[in-house]
Each structure stands twice: as C-alpha cells, then as structure tokens.
Amino acid sequence: MLKQISIFAENKRGQMRRITQVLLEHEVNILGSVTNDSAEYGMIRMVVSDPEEALQALTDSGYICRLTDVIGVEVNDEVGNLNKLLTTLYNSNINVNYIYLSFNRHSGKPIMVLHTDDCYEVEECLMGNGYDVV
Numbered sequence: 001m002l003k004q005i006s007i008f009a010e011n012k013r014g015q016m017r018r019i020t021q022v023l024l025e026h027e028v029n030i031l032g033s034v035t036n037d038s039a040e041y042g043m044i045r046m047v048v049s050d051p052e053e054a055l056q057a058l059t060d061s062g063y064i065c066r067l068t069d070v071i072g073v074e075v076n077d078e079v080g081n082l083n084k085l086l087t088t089l090y091n092s093n094i095n096v097n098y099i100y101l102s103f104n105r106h107s108g109k110p111i112m113v114l115h116t117d118d119c120y121e122v123e124e125c126l127m128g129n130g131y132d133v134v
Contacts, residue, residue, distance in 0.1 A: 001119060002072045002134065003051040007044040008064040011037050019044065019058065026050075026057040032102025032113050047072070047102055047113055069119040072111045072134040073126055074104055085112060085131070092125050104134070 009015050016035070023030060029049040036043045048054045051067055058065045075081040089096060099114040111134060116122045123133050 001123060002047050002070045002113065004068045004070040004113070004115070005046050005048060005051050005054045005058070006066050006068055007046070007058060009042055009044060011040055011042045015042075016044070018061075019063070022057050022061045023048065023054060026053050028054045028057070031105075032100055032111070034098070034100035045098075045100070068115065070113050070115050071119050071123050071126070072102065072113050074107070074109050074111050074132040074134055077108075077110055081110075082112065088126070088129050088131070089116075089122070092129075094122055094125065 007019060009019065020030070027050075031047045031049060033044065033046040035045075045068075046054070047070065055065050055067055073085060075085060086096065094116055097115045097117070099112055102111040102113050103109065104111055114122075126133050
C-alpha cells in the first residue's frame with residue numbers, strides 16, 4: 001500500500017513551483033502526481049519518496065495536506081493493459097475514484113496509482129487476480 005499526499009492549494013501563478021521547492025529543500029522525490037483545479041483552488045495528489053516528511057514540510061509551509069492510502073499496480077507497457085486492469089476491477093464490482101500514472105524506477109514498468117473506497121480489499125482482489133501490487 002502506498003501513501004499519497006494530497007495538497008489543497010490556491011490556484012495562482014507559481015504555486016506548483018513553491019510546492020516543488022519545499023519538497024526539493026527536504027529532499028523528497030515526486031514519484032507520480034495529478035492535479036485537479038477549479039477557478040480558485042486546486043487539489044494536488046502525489047506519491048512521493050517520503051510522505052511523512054512531505055506532509056510535515058508542506059504543512060509547516062502553510063499548506064493544508066493529508067495522507068491517503070492508494071494502491072500502486074505495476075503493469076506491462078502494452079496496449080490495453082489499463083483496460084484489462086479496469087475490467088478486472090469492474091468485474092469485481094469495484095469503483096475507482098481516480099487514477100494516475102507513475103513508474104517503477106527499477107523495472108521501468110508503468111505503475112497505475114489508484115484510489116478506491118476500500119484500498120485493502122481491492123489490494124487483495126488485485127493480488128488474487130495476478131497483479132503486482134506495490
């Protein structure tokens with residue numbers, strides 16, 4: 001099970017640079033991320049090398065943050081593999097709230113980062129269906 005940091009940030013010029021600067025200063029590597037924005041605020045979700053350090057550093061810098069469990073599923077880089085993964089989840093009556101991409105720095109394979117309502121149950125389902133959960 002992976003820990004994701006979610007950052008609530010004002011949607012203004014330079015905000016992502018400030019966030020990445022804080023992470024840089026604390027030697028936290030961003031392994032995958034997705035941003036969702038609105039007119040005034042956005043939600044930035046990241047899988048990072050040290051979630052606890054990132055949480056503390058960003059909170060100390062005035063950001064509203066929280067840690068959330070997410071699932072990382074390593075897949076082969078082949079046409080249709082995301083559909084195959086999603087079909088497995090669909091057939092198991094599992095809803096995916098959101099999904100984004102990272103990759104395994106050692107194998108070079110894609111890692112689909114996904115959030116569901118019950119990450120522990122879904123992790124067991126995926127492993128039972130032969131998926132590599134990281």
